[in-house]
Amino acid sequence: MQKNWDSTLVYSMKQINTDNNKELADYCHYFRSNAFYNKSLYKESKKESLLMSDAKEIYPLKNIMLGKASLELREFEQALIYYKKVEKLPKIVNVLYSNIDIYEGLGLTYLFLNQMKKAQEYLHKNLALRKKEKNIEGIYSAYTMVANLYFMQDKNQLAYNYFKKAYFVTQNINDFEKKAIAVKNMSVVEEYRGNYKQALVYRKESEQWKDSLNNQNKIWAVADFEKKFAVAQKQKQIKVLKVENELKATQRNVFLYSSIILLILILIGTYLYAQKIKNEKIILLQKNKLNELNTTKDQLFSIVSHDLRSSVNALKTSNSKLIESLENKNYNELDQLLHTNSGIANGAYSLLDNLLHWALLQTKQLYFHKESVHLYSIVQQIEYNYKALLSDKAIVFENRVSKNNFINVDLDSLKIILRNLLDNAIKFSNEKGLIKIYTEDTETNFCRCIIEDNGIGMSANTISELLSDSELLAKEKNSEIIGTGLGMQLCKQMVKKNGGSLTIESELNKGTKMILLLPKIKA
Template identity: 55%
Template sequence: MEWDSTLVYSMKQLSKSNALELNDYCHYFRAVSFLRKNLFDEAKNELKLVSGKFIFYHNVTFFLGEIALQQNEFEIALRYFNSIEKLAESTYDFKKSVVLQNIGSCYLHLNKFQKAETYLIKNSKSQEVQNDTLLLVESYLLLANLYYVQYKDDQAIPYFEKAYNLSKKVKSFDIKRMAAKNMAAVEENRKNFPLALVYRKEYETWKDSLNDQNKVWAIADLEKKLAVKQKQKEVDVLAAENKVKVAERNGFIISSVLLFVLFGTGVYFYRQKTKNNRIILAQRNELDELNATKDKLFSIVSHDLRSSVNALKMSNNKLIENLKNKNFTELDVLLHNNSTIANGAYNLLDNLLNWALLQTKKAYFFQESLHLATIVQHVEYNYKPLMLNKNINFENNVSAEDYVFADLDSIKIIIRNLLDNAIKFSKENGKISIYSRTPSEEFCYLVIEDTGIGMNKSVQEELLKETILLSKKKNDDTIGTGLGMQLCKSLIRKNEGKLEIESEENVGTKIIIIVPKFKNHG
């Protein structure tokens, strides 16, 4: 099942629905999706948004219990599972034996062995009646571990053996692997190393089946013990001969050690020299790249400014000519054109100034609590004329509850540049939306979405590269210096945030600004 699609469509439904029952289903489906993706905190947050009137609220309680169990919050998990245990089994759609097993597991982790034993025995009897082999193996393994940690080997070992024999009938490689591993541990404690080795090799076989290659130190250790035992007699015979050669061997060892130290010292200094040479070469290459970038920046900015001034000069000549002829329709077009050119040149110079301040570390920077919706409104006000000029429909759905911990000027520059790009790449009668995504515990998510020309994957990857090199110009009408995007990435990194892009050609683009949340608000 495509859980990401479930998350997207349920979020869209939540954004336009106020119906309690429908919202409960959306939060429930989102929680299940997060669970399948092993995102337990996100799943827990969604489950807590489901109202107590939800028809499947018993499932909500069960999932909250399982999340708490996964996160080792055993007391909390117990409260959830105990509340489910009190319900009649006909009122929910999962096996009661699973609830009993989870309660027993919680008590086992809390070292309340007597209560754990009561629930786990009740669970195993229920599984035996239901003839569910997989759950029965899990039940036997829990009982075996319960007795084993209390050093009740006589009670634990029969359950380990039952679990191992039943595991041969199930398809789960995890269960087979766990059962074999437990039997290996039992035989190792019994000092029956050959049999333990058999189980350990079986355990490693199941690990290979799961493509989970780990070191097989346990097998090597058992084989070593067997080899040592077989060779012990030979060692005893050779011991007498070795005493005669001890003095000679010690002299040889000392000489070897000294030679090794001298060789190691030489290798160390050679590696240090090689490392220093690599560092110097890398620094020189980086300096060359910085100089090339600087030259390229000056070249592109000079070209853009010259083009803007030249366009403004030609437009003004036409403006004077049409003013003499009183051609007011053409005058209106030329004035709007002049305004667009002037705004573009101003934004370029402003970005160049901020970029220079950032590179020279002279920019004022102070992180504080900022109300995100208010900042977006301020930036939006400055760009409304440009959007009206292209007949762009604009929507601002930024959550009033979002407070970020960031530098005010930085956030304004970032939003301004990205909104300016959205307008630039949007078509006539397009749409631009700015809205919040559900925040995490650490970050707020601000999305700037447009229905413009979009971009392919290679362009997205190029824009997100950690580099200061500028993009090549392809079309003077739509592609700028790339300085604005580089400035945005630098400022977002300085604010300890991230930038993400979701885009599709001829469909549109989503730019996601991820900024640290201000945690002490409210």
């Protein structure tokens, strides 16, 4: 009755441990459930309630406490079950519970379950009983719950009326906290209605009640301090003895703690030193990698610059001869020079195009969008673009790709891959050679596409260099001229980005097979 919950817990547990009386044990568990509930330990409150029996007199109290704890734990469906059990019981005279407990619990439960009609029914029943009981604080609580019910349904006028009633009720209550809450609710409602002047008046009043509450808390705090001080003075001698004992224990443990701290410091120092060594190794590896990348970049620029300079110089020389042929009206040589210029320009353009796409890949600016692509049609387009080059060397081209092959790739990158591989096949094919592109059936999820020529081929060493991740190649001294290798690097990266792979089969003077594995469209 004094709401001293700690003492309640102590004495009820003593009773449970010292007596086998089941009826008394039930009430002790009920007292403990109440104590835990008021200390906001709702799970513990529920556990204590479940320890109560289903005896006729205690059964309603048990379910009400279970309902209250479940409501606070937001287990609304369970709370509803517990409250309904009590509501269904026949009315008993001189019982230890009131219908107020049931109606308030059911009203709040239905409110949280968003069942507004039922919530309204029970909250109004609760309000009627509170008025009949003439409990001022209970009436204030009931008005506030009904007001919140209407406020949640946007029934602002009804909500306002009940908030106002709650506000007037608090004028007869000495609880400063309730007064502050009621005034703050009025301020919020007035703001919602657009009556900002009145809302400001309520807000100022709310601040005044808060100040009063703080002053009251300070007074209670001073009284509590004086009480504690008096108790402390009485226990001073006991504490002095305890301090002496603790001092001895401290002296005994100082050496142990010092040793532990020293050990920890040594371990921390060792760990930090190891981390420092590890970080230095990582930095060194990163530095070496950066140096390799810079070397590759310098090599690339050197080779590309050399090739572009050679192409421009060849164009310059060819153009001089072109002018002389025009002046001499040597039309046969003129036609040959124009074809030569066209080949040089195409080679320079391909080099620059590869360089651009390689740079975009390295800086992650190249846009990739995978889609369903009909491989046969794309090979036809690439063949059309290279008809002139194929005719110049009288090369026969065969498109044997299955018309049923659909692959899941980025279209633009696929075209770049096929153009580079076909360009290389033409470059390294002999006059009147043969180039064919075909597919082979596989049982995997990949389409096997092969670009095959019967040209000059390449050695195993050259294949290894071409498939290396970071190699850029210079021109060889023999006839196996493979250029910068930039086109191959670009092809490999784009194939990988599309989820495929590239391999090479070749022998000197026996031709080359470029084998692409590209993901099929899944059925």
